[in-house]
Every structure is written in structure tokens, then in C-alpha cells.
Amino acid sequence: MSVMKTKHFKIRYIVLSLLGAILLAAFIFMHFGGFSTGKNANPEEFAKYAQSVEDITIPENTRIIALGEATHGNVEFQQLKLDVFKQMVNKYNMRAFALEGDFGGCEQVNRYIHGGKGTAQAAAAAIGFAIYRTDEMAKLISYMRQYNDNAAEGDDLRFYGFDMQRYAHSFHFLLKFCKELGVDTKNLKKLMDGEEWSSEYDNSARMEIITQVKTELEGKKNAAQAVHFADMLLQYCELQVGTNSSTLRDKLMAENVEWILQQEQQLGYERIFVSGHNSHVAKWGSFDSMGKLLSNKTDNGYYVIGTDFYKTNCNLPSSSLGKRTNQIFYSHSPLAKTAKMAGLEICWLNFRDIPHDSELAELILQYTYMGTLGERYSWLMRLIPPSYRMFQPPAVLYDSMIFVTNANPIHIITE
Template identity: 25%
Template sequence: MKKIVIIIGCALLLILGVFTINSRYEKYEENKAVAVLKNKIVKIKTVKAENDFKDLMPLKNILKDKKIVAMGEATHGTKEFFQMKHRMLKFLVEKMDYNVFGIEACMSECMAVNDYVLYGKGEAEQVVKKMGFWTWDTKEVVDMVKWMREYNENHTKKVKFYGFDMQSSCTAVEKVQAYLKKVDKEYENKVDSILLEFKDPKTLHGNNKKLHGNEVKKIMCMFEKNKNEYISKSSKEEYELYKQNLKIIDEAYDFFKGNQSNSQMQTKRDKYMAENIKWILNFEGQDTKIMVWAHNWHVSKVADNINNIGENVKRMGSNLYDMYKDKLYVIGFQFSEGTVTAVDKSINRGEESVMLKKCTLHAAKKGSIPYILSKVDPLFFIDFKSVNTNKYVKEFISTPKTCRYVDANFNGEDESYETNILDQCYDGLIYIDKISNSELI
């Protein structure tokens, strides 16, 4: 018996010793990676959109051949993420000839924002609210939209505003109806009742009514058949724009209807968002360069597993990468701690809630990506290609580690983490140590 106790004790000591050695080696690797990163980062002096871009100038060489810069966000409710993206848009427009901005919001609803930034139609706060996403109803987004208007007033080459999402067909129906009344009133009268089915959001989101999705495809075919006639009564640009609005109706129908899993729905949405960005680039011409704004999940270049159910979602960034390869550059965001605006579902789990709150996240847990990055600098950009030759940094960015993630909902501190491989998801990353909640308008 005594011999067994000794053997067990020795085994436990051996296991403890191995664990201690591994822990110390991981700590050693972590410190080595931090030391290298300190010398490789691009330090950012501010997230605010100022005229001085000296700190961002190293990005010119990194982004010089890109057609799309896709910028993520680790939460949908962070002031500093929004401000930094405003600053990046200003930098890309003024220093790198970017001329289009796209956001994760419905394409048809965003046409009003484009009319504001190009022609001064309406008020900034109102057109932003009409995008239909509370996440963008913020002072930070309004400030960016106002800057776009101010820029366009003082420059010949304009910067345009687009949405690329497709979760609503209401405004798209109005656009298509108005166009058909202009170019083919008789046909519009014939299909008006079909189009009206897709104008009420309750019928699109509900399951109590069978919508005529195939009839929308027939209207799309009619657009193609009468292309020359419609263009002669309007213009090629108008024809293409309103045909795309018709496609948004078809995409929204396909997204919401049918017997499909959540991952299948999300895969469709990300596929359509990528296709809509491609349409924007084609519509605006071959010299167009676009900055894209969406959540980290959507800009990611890899498929991810939602809800741990074994079904992967092929993300928008992955679809864009298939289309544009090295003409795409994806920037993710990370943070350690702070407050975010979100629908707080952390208290009454399972209950439906639409209450927006300031939700608090404490310092990132040990071993996570933001915990390690917090030791590098409080505000910086890192290009992964420039650091992957160092074995310690390579291990850090190329192996699975936990990142911070919050979407429109806050499900609690423990739920604010997700495992990712940094250099597979993104080409670079902006780290902001302490964040604060976005300011709702």
C-alpha cells in the first residue's frame, strides 16, 4: 500500500512538473512575441479623424495595390472603433484615392445617405436613422457622414456611400415601383400587387403567408428582356441601379424563406453581401476603390462554426477573397476592456429583449489575444505579413487563441470570447486597449 502511495505521489509530482515547465515555456514564448511586436507595430497616435496622417503613412505601402480595404469591429457598439474607421476612411480618401464607402446596412435604405453626401439632400441624423440598424444610429457615424458631405462640397472627385446588406426589401420595393412607373407603367400595374407583398416587413419575416418569390425572378427576367427600352426611357445607370434593387428583394426573400438552418441563412447573407460589394465595384467602374465597414465576423477570410453545431458559415470576407485575392486587405479589431452599447441579454437568458444598455467588459483574461496585445501598446496597427518570419510571433498569430467578440447582443463576460487564428482571419489588426460605448442619437 505504501509503495502505491509513493508511486501515485511521484506521478502527481511529475505531472505538476510538466505542467509548470509548459506554463513557463508558454510565458517565455508570450514574452518573446511581445518583445518582437513592440518593434514591428505601427503606433497610432489617435482614433480621431484629424488632418495629420503622419502615424498612418506606413499603411500606404501596405495598402498601395489594394482595391478593397475591409475593416471589422470586435463589437457593434464601440465609440473608438467607429472613430478609427472614420479616420481610416479620411486617410484612404485623401491619401490613397479611395472613392467609395460601404457599410453593413441594407443597400436600398442607404441610397438616401448617398443622396445626402453627394447633394446635401435631407439631414445627416435622419438619413442615418433610416438605414434601419440601431448599431449605426450613433454620433460617430453621423460625424463621418457629415465629413463625407463636407469633402464632396470641396472636391471634384466625389466619395460615395453604399450599403451592401440585404435583410430588408421595403425600400427596394418603393424604388422598383417608382422606376417601373417611369419606364413601363402598364407592366408596373400588372406586378404591383406582387411587389407590395415584399413591402411589409411582417410578411417577409413571418411564416404565415406564402410569398411569390418566383414572380420576383420573372420580373427580373422582364428587366433583362426590356433592357434597351428601359435604358432609352431613363439611363444605363438608372437601369442598373434599379435592377439591383430588384435583386435585393430576391436576396431578402431567399434569406428569410425556406426550410434552412441558422448557419445556412448566415452563409446566404454573407454570400449576398460579398456579391453586392462586387456589384458596387463594377457599377462604379474599374478605377474604384472601396473601404468596407462590418463586424469582424463578416470581414473574416475563413469559415467559422456558429453555435458549435458543426455547420460552418462561409463569411463575406472569404467570398471576397475568392473574387479578389490579394486585391483585398482585411483589418480586424481587438480590445481588452471597457464599455459597449448592446442589447443586454446577460441577465434574463432566453427572454427577448430590445433594451439597449451600456455593458461592461473587464480586462481580457490571461492567455487571450487581447491580454497579450495589451502588453505591446495601448493603440496600434500590425501587418501580419511583416511579422510572420519571427517564430514566436508566427506561433502567436497562426495558432488558435481566444479573441474578444460582441455583436449587437451582450450575453455576458464569458460569452465575449471566440477562438480564432488571427492571420487566417485577417491581414492586419488594430488594437485599442480601453474602449467606451458608442453614443446613440
């Protein structure tokens, strides 16, 4: 081999080696969201304070206990809804489960758990979001129905929704209540064409007709629920024209949770259980989240359990792919990583139990990354890890947290 050929070979080797190193580094970065899975604390110290979900306790003055979920697309976070709610029912006499789901659709669930026709799967589908068409949600609904089958009068469980992103079920329930209460429904019926809004009416016209119906209902006895269905439709319309829809939605959800609490208190129950995404239930943040608003209004009566994962294989919808796919992400939370190193698959960490002079006390008050995935996947998330992480102090957002080491994808029932 000539000197010139040897030189060219070495150059090509160096270039290919550099290119290979760059590609390997890019793969590691995009897979882990960085060049490692982040820092960790002392696993032995963490294990001293970590407890099981069955050990969860809340302060006596709590009126609203909220369970957050770091993702909508993992089995474990859906299972935790049932696991934690059972603790609240048995230990704290809670009878209300409130979900980040359509109010009208959740009323369908409520009627099912009180002996209505159909199946738990069909009831879950009525909530209106694909993420709830799962075996885990059906098990929660089945538990509530079985509990009610054996409950004494007035001791039954109730299922509420506090979201307003759907309108069909709320409209049909409002129509039914109007007929029962003797309120004219002629104009109201014109708003719907089958299961969709009639194209003849815009939001302002719809809101005017619904407001008229609401005013008539307010003059009737025992019309509180009917009035709330009207409010749900008005909220939906308001959300369509709001300039900052995310902030407005959280404000409206907070109002709806307050309404649910009032209904339960009228029935003699002082506490309710709420389940929603971490970003909604957190009691502090850069915007007025539902949790922040409720925390400010309830005078320390709002208690929130956040969640996080070390690694998630999450079921997410992709607009570019036109389907849902399972995607792997790492949260980079030092707390979640320490839970993994301590050998804890699922554990609860109560921040109030941690001594002020410990390493963990310093860590829970520092700004740190935590996993937070919504209902969206884009390949750009691989290039921009902060897009699926929250950078906040854990103990400022939450009163305690549940950590899941390896979170598995939900399976959405399509039939």
C-alpha cells in the same frame, strides 16, 4: 463558551469562508471571462512593430480593403470607419464606402452626401439598424458630404450598403426606378401595405412578381441600379426561407460587394472600402464567410484589417431585459493585452512586418482567443466565455489588426 458551541462556530466559519471564496471566484470568472485577463507577449517587442492608424498601408494589388469590428456597440470601432476610410481616400484614391447595412437605406445616405435634403443624423437612421444611429456615423456621413461639396466632377465619394435584411427603402427605390423607366408597377404596388409587406402575399408570390419586374428592367438601358434593387428584395425573400440563413447571408453579401466593385470599376476606380463585423470580413473560418468567399475570388486582391479590444464596455441589446445595456467584457487576446501593457491605446499591427523568427510571429499564427460581440447579450455569456470570443489564428483571419485597449459604449440617438 462550551466545547460543542466552539465546534459549531468553527464549522460555520469554515463553511461561510468556503462559500465566500466560491462566490469571489465566480465573480472573478464571470467578470473577466476566466480567472485572469489572459497571457501576453513581450511589450517591448510588440511596440517595435505597432504603428498608428495613420500609418496603414495596403498592397498595390488590393481591390477590396475590409475593416472589421470586434463589436457593433463601441465608439472606437465606429470612429475607425472614418479614420481608416480617410486614409484610403487620400492615399489610394478610393471613392466608395460600403457598409454592412441595408442597400436601400444606404442609398438614402448616398443621396444625402450628394446634396440631398435632411441631416446626417436622419441619413444614418435610414440605414435601418440602431447601431448606426450614432454621432460617429453622422460624422462619417458629414465628412463624405463635405468632401463632395468641394469635389471635382467625377471625383465624388459614394456610399453603398451590401446587406439585405431590410426591404422598405429598396422597395420604394425600385418603384421609383420602374416609373422612370416605363415599367408597369401595378402588381409591384400590391406587395406593400404602407411600409410593410402585404399579408396577402407569401414569399414565393412576392419573388415571382419581383422577378417579373426584374426581367423587364433588364431590357432597359441604364437600369443596372434598378435591377440591383430588385435583387435586394429577392435576396431578402430568399433569406426568410433559407435553411442556413447566416451562411446564405454571407454568400449574398459577398455577391453584393462584387457588384459594388464592378460599379466602381466602371467609373474608373479600382478599389473599394468595406466595413463590417469581424466574423463577416475575416478571410478564413469554419464557414464560408463573406470575406472568405471574396478572398478566394479576388486572387490576393482582398485585404482585411481585423480589430480587437483588451476591455470593452459594450452597448448591447438584451431580449430578457427588453432594452440595451452596457456590458463589460475582456477578449483574452494576448496581442490586445500586450498592446495595453505597451501603453498603446489604439495601434495597428501589420503582420507582414513581423520577422518570422520572432515571438510575435509564432503568436499570430497560433490559435488564440479574440473578442467578438454581435447584437445580443445574455447572462449565459458570463458563464460561457467562448460565446463572445473567436478562437482562431489571427494572421490566418486577417492581414493586419487594430487593437483598442479600452473600448467605450456607443450612445444611440433615439430622436
